[in-house]
Amino acid sequence: xxxxxxxxxxxxxxxxxxxxxKGLNFLTIPIFSRILSTTDYGIYNTFAAYENIxxxxxxxxxxxxxxxxxYKYGLVSEGSKPxxxxxxxxxxxxxFLIISVCIWxxxxxxxxxxxxMVLGIDRLAINLLILFSFSNAVLLCFNTDVGLEYKYNSFxxxxxxxxxxxxxxxxxxxxxxxxxxxxxxxxxGSVIPIFGIAIYxxxxxxxxxxxxxxxxxxxxxITYSLPIVPHGLSQVIxxxxxxxxxxxxxxxxxxxxxxxxxxxxxxxxxxxxxxDNVWAPWFYENMNAGNEKNIKEKSNMYMTLMLxxxxxxxxxxxxxxxxxxxxxxxxxSYCVIPxxxxxxxxxxxxxxxxxxxxxxxxxxxxxxTIGAAVINxxxxxxxxxxxxxxxxxxxxxxxxxxxxxFHYILAWKIEGKTLFSNKVISAVSVAILAxxxxxxxxxxxxxxxxxxxxxxxxxxxxYVEKKTAYVSKILNMINGRIKTWKQKN
Numbered sequence: 032x033x034x035x036x037x038x039x040x041x042x043x044x045x046x047x048x049x050x051x052x053k054g055l056n057f058l059t060i061p062i063f064s065r066i067l068s069t070t071d072y073g074i075y076n077t078f079a080a081y082e083n084i085x086x087x088x089x090x091x092x093x094x095x096x097x098x099x100x101x102y103k104y105g106l107v108s109e110g111s112k113p114x115x116x117x118x119x120x121x122x123x124x125x126x127f128l129i130i131s132v133c134i135w136x137x138x139x140x141x142x143x144x145x146x147x148m149v150l151g152i153d154r155l156a157i158n159l160l161i162l163f164s165f166s167n168a169v170l171l172c173f174n175t176d177v178g179l180e181y182k183y184n185s186f187x188x189x190x191x192x193x194x195x196x197x198x199x200x201x202x203x204x205x206x207x208x209x210x211x212x213x214x215x216x217x218x219x220g221s222v223i224p225i226f227g228i229a230i231y232x233x234x235x236x237x238x239x240x241x242x243x244x245x246x247x248x249x250x251x252x253i254t255y256s257l258p259i260v261p262h263g264l265s266q267v268i269x270x271x272x273x274x275x276x277x278x279x280x281x282x283x284x285x286x287x288x289x290x291x292x293x294x295x296x297x298x299x300x301x302x303x304x305x306x307d308n309v310w311a312p313w314f315y316e317n318m319n320a321g322n323e324k325n326i327k328e329k330s331n332m333y334m335t336l337m338l339x340x341x342x343x344x345x346x347x348x349x350x351x352x353x354x355x356x357x358x359x360x361x362x363x364s365y366c367v368i369p370x371x372x373x374x375x376x377x378x379x380x381x382x383x384x385x386x387x388x389x390x391x392x393x394x395x396x397x398x399x400t401i402g403a404a405v406i407n408x409x410x411x412x413x414x415x416x417x418x419x420x421x422x423x424x425x426x427x428x429x430x431x432x433x434x435x436x437f438h439y440i441l442a443w444k445i446e447g448k449t450l451f452s453n454k455v456i457s458a459v460s461v462a463i464l465a466x467x468x469x470x471x472x473x474x475x476x477x478x479x480x481x482x483x484x485x486x487x488x489x490x491x492x493x494y495v496e497k498k499t500a501y502v503s504k505i506l507n508m509i510n511g512r513i514k515t516w517k518q519k520n
Contacts, residue, residue, distance in 0.1 A: 059198050063217070064291065064356050066205055071214040073274075073283030076290040078218055080271035081150060082164050084264060089131050089161070090168030092259035093124045096252040097175045098315055099391060103251075118240030121176060123248035125169070125233045132165040156218065163222045166229035173232045178308040186308070189228055196224030255393055262397035265404035269377075269430055272404075273423040276411050285420045291356055292363040292424070295348045296370045299341050303378040306333070314385045323450055330382055331455045332498055338459040339491035341375040342466040346484040349474055364474065366424040372467040373428040376460070380435040382451055383442035392445050399437030403430045428467075432460075 105111040201220025209216035278286035349364040407430040414422035
């Protein structure tokens, strides 16, 4: 089992590294929002929404089997036979992804007219969409694999090349090649770097593990992951389909403004995903060791810290919209508060769903997610024409609450008890909704919201100090270095 220092270091590494990588994207938001019209911005984000659907269909969520496969097959160094170990399983999944993308490229080019009619994109964009989706499926397999061993450095190197390549190439193509169809420059610039990275990852995985028993490996892996496909598609509906509906029901410009609000939401999403890269393997280890008390104790702190962080970002989010975007995007301020609140419930969902994955009850996971997605579509269909695109932010919040609640009850039923504190979950849920209501009411009163944010920050620091004494350790370290510097000078 990984020691606490290793887990903490990996958690900080993933989070800080992800902020740096995504920070590159945040720095370019003002650039892209000014060189792309709201229509171009909306078309690109709609393309990205389609990618979130296609990558699930191409990969069949095979990455979701990695954590269980690690304990099922083991490593050669742990006594497993070559060709029957975890690394060989990973190699088999790469063979599967190669076959899958070839089939989808064939389908995409044979039925181009049908795809164009449904998606509203041409042959070039269809092929780029399939390659982009395939590459993201491979990258997700890589991220899951390195996360199991807390190798955040490998994750950061690959992700760094992808982020920098994406930004630089997109800017070049938009400014010098696709000057009339600027959204296409953004699309092509996003696809080429990640496709090259996917080829490198496949080579690395195939070299590391013996390609054998592909049939038996995939029989178990796909049986495990296949039920995750409708679950994953439903997740996409919850996170992406509202943008597609806005584009179809109101227009690409409205979809662009609504999508812009998600740039702020990504702060919460990046943090949650980074920490989950460490939490999920740690949770598996502690479940395997029967350390339920440790899980409850650490999850309470995990939820509370994410509450402080989410509420702080939520309170200052309207000003972040104005800083990052041109004036034509400022109406996104009315969407961002409920979107961030919904993102907090999306984070909460990762706790109970870990139980479902660990117990290999993937057949039951999709039911709740599909139900929430259907509710989201129905609410959007009713509310968007009546109240405009802002309504989609509130329907997303409502469905994320239901989404979390169902999976929490399901995990409770599977385990026969709850591994998490009901009191803490109730408290953080009420708190985030209360802060959201306050932020909406005071959206035009900057000093009230920022004052509340400062108070929240102080409380968070006191809480962290009480639980971990990290603040004192950091201050002592700084004080020691100052003394050392003074002595030398």
